[in-house]
Amino acid sequence: MVNHEEEEEDIVWLDGSFFINDNYQLTSFTFGSHVLQLYCLHSASTDFDLTGQLVWPGAMLLNDYLSKNAEMLQGCSMIELGSGVGITGMLCSRFCRQILLTDHNEEVLKILRRNIELNVSSENPSCCAALEAEKLEWGNSDQINRILHKYPGGFELILGADICFQQSSVPLLFDTVEQLLKNRGLGHCKFILAYVSRAKMMDLMVISEATRHGMLINEVAGTRSMVGNLEGVIFEITLC
Template identity: 90%
Template structure:
């Protein structure tokens, strides 16, 4: 039969208790390390915009935009798409159909089509759903409506629009007077 003194029992209990406390501290440190975020969401957003000049007929536009696509499918509005270039070429040659119209542009991106239409329309509301894209869109509106840029004549505004959000849709529809003409491209 083995005899263990009370003092030895207390020493073992103390060592076990110390070991358990140390293990608990190690686990807490590991959990805290897991909570540390080294990259915030801004790391993945490319906002290296370049001031770019576009010419459509006699109309010259300057816009901030990306020169190549971002890796995020949700940020495709940060650059000018080839389809917008074709549409703007067509609109610049057929500007009379826009004279005096009010326009809502859906998915404006950097706003190249809305900026061109502002030369012909009465009022334009540009929309996009992505907050990052709305920032660059608003920056481009400021650039193109400054007192140094007299060629822009329409009232330009940007609003968030998420498809299916009836509050967004109703707010946008109330901002424009009755539409004087309608067409779809």
């Protein structure tokens, strides 16, 4: 007869940290005349939820676009959705007056805050923005309202890079964007999305969700390009 107590004793329970790679490396990135340094991984943790530890292709696409169009950032307030390690925020900090970087994962938020500390130090005069990080799960009204209460003037720019790769999260993303856009009232606000195509179904879903939420989605001319072996494009999205 099997002794279940003995069977249970043979099971080795793995601590959650087993799935987390936190061996971050200080890495340099160049966009035009701007050189950024931040901590990131060069290969992912085994936990799918920790994809934000890497710099994704869409972030490279977005930063290249912003570095060539920096006038749109000058003196504005900005929020980024799915910031990951914060490479876009670090570039924007050289032009914007106020930046809020957000992510839903606590481990990713740790390295994001570490990169903020690195880039706002007194030894880095390039950073001119007020940089902060907050937890934000898309579609979470409590967290969205808390952010809007803290930033009552709202944001002039909403940024997102390579954040459409799970079908279940896309409606929640546009729910969140809609609330942020509407909070500006008559004030100017737009959502800039660096989109990398990985599946035709997702291509259609992004456009249909924007439309369903009462938004205009326009491809920025001249931005469609290959990012590695994938095709990427910049979209500008506003309320109708």
